Amino acid sequence: MLTWMQDLPNFTAYGTPTYFIYLLVALLPLGIGLYFGKRFSWYEALVSFVFIFLMFDGQSYQQAFSLVAYIIYQTVIVISYFHYRQKQNASAIFYLAVFLSLLPIIIVKFSPAMVGHNSLLGFLGISYLTFRAAGTIIETRDGVVKDLNWWKFVRFMAFMPTITSGPIDRYRRFAKDYQQVPSREKYLDLVAKAVPYLFIGFVYEFVIDYFFGQLWYPFMVKQALLSAPHLSWWVVGVAYTYAGHLYFNFAGYSFFAVAISYLMGVQTPINFNKPFLAKNIKEFWNRWHMTLSFWFRDYIFMRFVFMATKKKWFKNRNVLSSVAYMLNMMVMGFWHGVTWYYILYGFMHGLALVVNDWWLRYKRKHFKIKSTKWTKFVAGFITFNFVVLSFLVFCGFLDKLWFVVPGHH
Amino acid sequence: MTNKQKLWSIFGPVLIAAGLALVVFAIPWKSNNSPATLQKAAVSLSPNVFKNRAIKVQALADKKANYVPFFGSSEFNRMDRYYPATMAAKYHHYRPFMFGSRGTQSLPQLFNMTMMAPQMKNKKAVFVISPQWFVKKGVMPDAFRYYNGTYANLVWLAQANPKSPYDRYTAKRLGELTSDSGTVASYAYKIERGEQLNAFERANIKVRIALLAHEDNLFSGFFLKDNYQKRIQPREKLLPKRYDYDRLYAQAVKAHAKATNNNDLGVLNSFYDQRIKHAKHIAGSQKHFSYLKSPEYADLQVVLNQLKKTNTNVVFMITPVNTKWEQKTGLDMQMYYQTAKKIKFQLQAQGFNHIIDYSHAGSKPGFMNDTIHIGWAGWVDFDHRIAPFLDNPQPAPHYHMNEAFLSTEWQNLTPTATNLQQFKAQHLK
Amino acid sequence: MQAQIQELLAQATGRDAADFADVTMDLYADGMLDSMATVQFLLSLQDEFDIQVPVSEFDRDAWNTVEKIEARVKELQND
Numbered sequence: 001m002l003t004w005m006q007d008l009p010n011f012t013a014y015g016t017p018t019y020f021i022y023l024l025v026a027l028l029p030l031g032i033g034l035y036f037g038k039r040f041s042w043y044e045a046l047v048s049f050v051f052i053f054l055m056f057d058g059q060s061y062q063q064a065f066s067l068v069a070y071i072i073y074q075t076v077i078v079i080s081y082f083h084y085r086q087k088q089n090a091s092a093i094f095y096l097a098v099f100l101s102l103l104p105i106i107i108v109k110f111s112p113a114m115v116g117h118n119s120l121l122g123f124l125g126i127s128y129l130t131f132r133a134a135g136t137i138i139e140t141r142d143g144v145v146k147d148l149n150w151w152k153f154v155r156f157m158a159f160m161p162t163i164t165s166g167p168i169d170r171y172r173r174f175a176k177d178y179q180q181v182p183s184r185e186k187y188l189d190l191v192a193k194a195v196p197y198l199f200i201g202f203v204y205e206f207v208i209d210y211f212f213g214q215l216w217y218p219f220m221v222k223q224a225l226l227s228a229p230h231l232s233w234w235v236v237g238v239a240y241t242y243a244g245h246l247y248f249n250f251a252g253y254s255f256f257a258v259a260i261s262y263l264m265g266v267q268t269p270i271n272f273n274k275p276f277l278a279k280n281i282k283e284f285w286n287r288w289h290m291t292l293s294f295w296f297r298d299y300i301f302m303r304f305v306f307m308a309t310k311k312k313w314f315k316n317r318n319v320l321s322s323v324a325y326m327l328n329m330m331v332m333g334f335w336h337g338v339t340w341y342y343i344l345y346g347f348m349h350g351l352a353l354v355v356n357d358w359w360l361r362y363k364r365k366h367f368k369i370k371s372t373k374w375t376k377f378v379a380g381f382i383t384f385n386f387v388v389l390s391f392l393v394f395c396g397f398l399d400k401l402w403f404v405v406p407g408h409h
Numbered sequence: 410m411t412n413k414q415k416l417w418s419i420f421g422p423v424l425i426a427a428g429l430a431l432v433v434f435a436i437p438w439k440s441n442n443s444p445a446t447l448q449k450a451a452v453s454l455s456p457n458v459f460k461n462r463a464i465k466v467q468a469l470a471d472k473k474a475n476y477v478p479f480f481g482s483s484e485f486n487r488m489d490r491y492y493p494a495t496m497a498a499k500y501h502h503y504r505p506f507m508f509g510s511r512g513t514q515s516l517p518q519l520f521n522m523t524m525m526a527p528q529m530k531n532k533k534a535v536f537v538i539s540p541q542w543f544v545k546k547g548v549m550p551d552a553f554r555y556y557n558g559t560y561a562n563l564v565w566l567a568q569a570n571p572k573s574p575y576d577r578y579t580a581k582r583l584g585e586l587t588s589d590s591g592t593v594a595s596y597a598y599k600i601e602r603g604e605q606l607n608a609f610e611r612a613n614i615k616v617r618i619a620l621l622a623h624e625d626n627l628f629s630g631f632f633l634k635d636n637y638q639k640r641i642q643p644r645e646k647l648l649p650k651r652y653d654y655d656r657l658y659a660q661a662v663k664a665h666a667k668a669t670n671n672n673d674l675g676v677l678n679s680f681y682d683q684r685i686k687h688a689k690h691i692a693g694s695q696k697h698f699s700y701l702k703s704p705e706y707a708d709l710q711v712v713l714n715q716l717k718k719t720n721t722n723v724v725f726m727i728t729p730v731n732t733k734w735e736q737k738t739g740l741d742m743q744m745y746y747q748t749a750k751k752i753k754f755q756l757q758a759q760g761f762n763h764i765i766d767y768s769h770a771g772s773k774p775g776f777m778n779d780t781i782h783i784g785w786a787g788w789v790d791f792d793h794r795i796a797p798f799l800d801n802p803q804p805a806p807h808y809h810m811n812e813a814f815l816s817t818e819w820q821n822l823t824p825t826a827t828n829l830q831q832f833k834a835q836h837l838k
Numbered sequence: 839m840q841a842q843i844q845e846l847l848a849q850a851t852g853r854d855a856a857d858f859a860d861v862t863m864d865l866y867a868d869g870m871l872d873s874m875a876t877v878q879f880l881l882s883l884q885d886e887f888d889i890q891v892p893v894s895e896f897d898r899d900a901w902n903t904v905e906k907i908e909a910r911v912k913e914l915q916n917d
Contacts (some may be wrong), residue, residue, distance in 0.1 A: 011591045052589070142892035188412060199423075215435050226683050282872070296871050303892050305877040321874045 011054040013164050014256040017206060020198070023051065027263055031191070034265045044264065047158035055164060056123065063123035070104060070126065071157050074133040075150050077101050078140070083149045085140050096142045101137055105130045105335075113213050114340040125164035127335065129157055131295050136171040136297055145171060150179075159268075161260035165253055167271040167291040177266045190262040197259035204252030212245035221397060231404045239392035244297040247275070247389060250289070276387070279379040280360075284387060290333075301328040321357060326350035336394075345394040352386060412644045433627075437619075440626035444474065444664040446633070448576060451476060451506040452641055453633040454485060459508055459517070460558040462524045462622065468506055469528035475502055477799055478529065480518045481509035481537030484728060487778040488636060489663050489668075490644035491788035493535075493795070498645050500652040503799045505535070512552030514542040515708035516582060520561040522602050524716050525570065529719040531805045533799055534715075538709070538728045540748040540768070541781060543700035547708060553586040560621040567614050567768055571603045575714045578815050655787045662775035665785040674733045680779040696739035700748040702821045706755065711816040713759060717808040724763040724798050726791060729750060731772035751824035758837055760808040765794050811837055839908055845905070846886060850879035861904040883907075889914040906909070 011019050026047045034042045056064035081097040105120050111119035136153070139145045148171070156174050182190065220241050224234035254271035261268035275288035285293040305324050307313075314320035324349075333346020369375060392398065410418070440463035442450070447468045458464050468476045479485070479493065485507045488495070494505045508521055519538075522529060525829050564582065569576045580600035587594055592613070596606060606614070641680070649656065665675070672681040685691070716723055727749045735742060749768035755766055767783065770776055770790075778784025783791065813819060813836035822828055848855040850913060851870060858870075865871040869897050871879070889911060901907055 010594065087853045131427050139894040142894040144892060163895060184412060188419070192415070194424060195419050225685055229689065230687050302873055302877050302896075305874060306881065306893055308879065309881055317874070317878070324874070 003267055007024075010057055010060065011051070012344055013051075013055050014201075014205070014253060023260065024263075026051070027260070031263055033180060034187050034405050035184060037181050037184065039265065045155075048095050050157065051160050052158060053164060062120065064171070066121055066123040067125075070123065070129065071154060073104070073213070074101060074157065074350045075153055076130065078133055078136050078153055079148070079150050081137055082140050082145070085143070087174075089141070094137070096185060098134060101134045103131065109335070110338055128162070128164070128166045128168055131168045131292075132157055132171065133298060135295065137166075137305075139172065141169070141258075149173065159261070160259045161264065161266075162268055165257070167254055167257060167268055168295050169268055169291070173269075174266065184266050187265060190265065190267065194259040194262035197255045197262070201255035201259065204248045204255065206252075209248040209252060212241055217241040217245045221400075224397070225401065228400075231401075235392070235397075235401070238395075238397050240309050242395045242397070243391045245390045246395070247272075277380060278383050278387075279376055280383055281349065281356045282385055283388065285353075288387075296328050296332055301325070304328075318357070318361070322354045325353040325357070330354065339396070339399070341393050341396050341399055345390055348390045348393065352390075372385070410766075411538050414524070434620050434623050435538050436623065436797050438623050439462075440467060441631075442630045444471075446630050446800045447471065447474065447476075449503075449633050449635055450630075452488075452503060454507060454510050454636065455632070455634050456510070456556055457632060459510070459513065459521055459556050460561060460693065461625045461631055462560065462564070463625045465508075465521075466525050466528055467789075469525055469532070469606070472789075475504055476506040477523075477533055477535065479501045479505045479507050479509070479527075479535040479537070479826050480513075480521070481507070481535075481726075482513050482539055482542070483509070483511040483637040484537060484539070484778075484782045484784075485509035485783045486511075487784045487788075488640040488644075488783050489778065489788065490664075491622055491645075491657070491792065492641070493788065493792055495641050496788070496792040497650070497796070498641065499648045501800055502794050507526045509537070510556070512549065513556050514539075514548045514552075515705055516548050516579075517553055519567055519708070519712045519715055519754040520557050520578065520710070524561055526719050528719045529716075531720050531722075533722045533803070534716070535726070535795055535799075536712075537728060538752055538753070539728045539781075540700045540730075540745060543549045543703040543705040543748055543752075545699070545703060546825055547704035548586070549837045559593060560618070560625065562587065562597075563614050563618050563621070566593065566596050566600070566606070567618065568612070569600045571600045571605055573817060574762055575711050575810075576664070579601060579711050582704070582708065601629075604637075608680070617658065619622075629783075643730050654789070655795050658786055661786040661789045665775035667677045668785075673781075674737075675731060675774075675777055676734065676779045679693070679782075691737055693739040695735070695739070696832070698740055699744055701744060701751065701823055704820055706751070706820045707815045709755065711753070713761060713808070713814075714810055715803075716760075716761075717810055720806065721809075722763075722803055722806045723761065724795055725756060725761060725763065726765040726795075727768050728781070728783055729769070729776065729787065730769040730776040730781045731779065732772040735771070747824050751829075754829055755814055758833070759814070760806065763798065765791065813837065839911065841902060843883075843904055843911070844906055844915060846879055846882045850875040856905055861908075863904070864884065864902050865904075866898055868901050883911065887911055887915060889917075 011022070014020070028046065030040055030044055038254045052067075056067055072111055077097055077100050080112065081093070084093060098389055107124055108119045108122040111117065111122075114295070136145060136148075136156075140148070150190075152175060153171070155178065156169070156171050159169070162169065165189050177290040183186075184212035215239070220234055220237035224232055226232075227234075228303055251272040258268050258270055269291050271290050273290065278287050284296075300322050305320060308320055308324070309317075314323070327350075329346045329350030330343070331346070333361075334348070336342040336345070363369060438797055442464055450464045451468060465478075468474065486509075494507060497503055497505055508518065513521075514797060565583070567714075569580060571577065571580075577600060578616065580597040584594050584597040584601060596610060596614070599606060599610075614735065649660075650800070667671065668677055669675050669681075671678045672685070674681065674685070676685065730740065730745060732742065734746075746768055749766055756762075767776075767787070770787070771788065775786035776790075777787060813832070819832065822832060844855045844858040847853075847858045847865075847870075851857075851869070855885065858865075863870075873875075875894075876896070880893070880896060884891060891914065901910060
């Protein structure tokens, strides 16, 4: 079936420098249009379709079907709920809609742990689309999404620059950008940011990450595995090189996605803001994978606290905030995948947030430490090293080191 | 600032930089590596050398230096003082150019050879085959991609013939193994279906090869691992002045005994400390290994076809495994011998008759460097058998290829005597 | 109204109302307000002024100074 799709070239989003040549040439008419105050919606839809198609054709063509089915499924849920919400507002229906919206990702994430292989429902980027859909349902419930139809929703879900790996935008913000054409002044400002972003992305992704991802990290892993299952100093190397690889790879990718969005006249929010300069773990999450952490903050943490306070579930607000932090980070852990290391990663960060809050309170109460360059450095140093340690857990290397029997690939 | 100025301030630097970059890569830089660089490259085992073209082409074309390509895999990183390059530097006229690291199995070697096909024409070569390559899934896609860049792929595509079953088979494998690179995979699928590439596609390949060639000429001489200075040259001095096989062999056995005295496996001390002493799950870990059925047999066949095309006179070696070690891991030695038999059958049936079969040599004292890699007395013996072949004129080879060795029937054939007999009767006349 | 808002902020953060005297200070940039305190503050706003502020409505850029909060509250009261 459809073997022709297997034969077509496949282009992972932002995978190679050549990709950008094709992409930028295809986007040029759109940019000229925006410069002259016109948004060529049909041309844009066509270019988006072609490039999304190229991400999912070839050998991964089954994913294309999963993607299309998934978007139809989410659109039906979101639009139905939107119509329902205009007339009524029962909690049960809202929870049902959220549950249905989350169902595919729950199946996809639990499949490997339950049945031992990846679910066929999955495709690259499913989690990011889930965030967009679920967020839209929640905001519809709150009555702040007032203008929604299937075409607008599909455009939001399938916005090409961010479809496979974020950043995670919000429907209302996206729709606001999309419905208007930026002024020439404004558009030039966007382009002026997009160009350096692209080049920062090139340096991160194709230069620095080459060293981290292709040379140093694999080398450290190889060395460290030689003394498996025992720990060695190489494991420290694994942790730091993985942190570098993860950051430069993902931040580079995010720069590309943001830059391409800007060129298309959409201000997709940025995803990274010098995360390794954070002075505490809370600040880290305001700088690292920001659209994800803000999503969790707004839709899980704040809503939980809101409800718990209203219903007076906890007497002590410090207990409440600790529970909320743990819940927030554990859900994030599970979202990454149902494996011991993702869950432990979530647990570590939850605990770190709790400890951090406790320390700030304790410090404020018991002694006045002047904030100096020196204290800031120590705080940053501790934060950075904790984060690196948590990434070592996150990357799954320890699973390989301790639990994978050598010789069984 | 007017909009025009603003546009210029945004795009001006990009345009200028792009223009400069284009000029740099469009200039046909001549690659001229010094003899010292070539010497370093010949034993660097760097993927850089393997993937690119300029250095190896220059080395093999150099009549005076007399480089002979050695194809193999991880055993080439076992550089004790009896290593082929060291021995050759001391006693022989030829200089080995080593192509091999962990994972450079038949297919990566095919692409490697394709890049220097003109330089291999009517020359000699050494090809070391490890039965460990012949696992159920064949070469790992990661390894293939690591040793095989776009440059090699494009060079191969440029010369591929969609009418040849060998090239169609290779195209299929190329497509499977380079899952992500768009153009290469889609062109490969076209060849696989037996279609010619059109004029546009061929022009595209040509332009890209030209740019990559300039890049290669500019950069590939850098970042070479300096094995020569560290591991070859100093050890050359340790070898006796006059070549005496028996003496060298005895010396190697003795030196090996000293270098492996912290274990009773005959494995190098450092290797034992790092990789074996603390490892769990060794006992019985290879009980279920089998090398009898593998796509690697067909991959090997396309390599043989390439050697026939270049009429290269090749001597093959089939590697031994450390029998003491394999007793622990439970590797089925009968299976191992059968694998060697199947490989030899494929070689001999097509006229590749220079074969050094070490599959039974893994229990000889001093023969192994570690678990599955030859070294010491093993290298001495290997050198002793290849040197006369490489240093003296040989009669031209007569290869006669048979497509049956590409078939899945052959890939999956269990090489019992009856099965081989039957295969011969059906396919080989 | 400003004094009331400053008092509520003080309660939510466990600081002095005087800390919020500057009505144009960015409450988030200086780490005065975190997510936890924000929710507490929102809930107390709802009770104090009898308005509904859904969490989704709470866009940080629109609520980040005492001055802006006051304006938003007035708007919501008139809705």
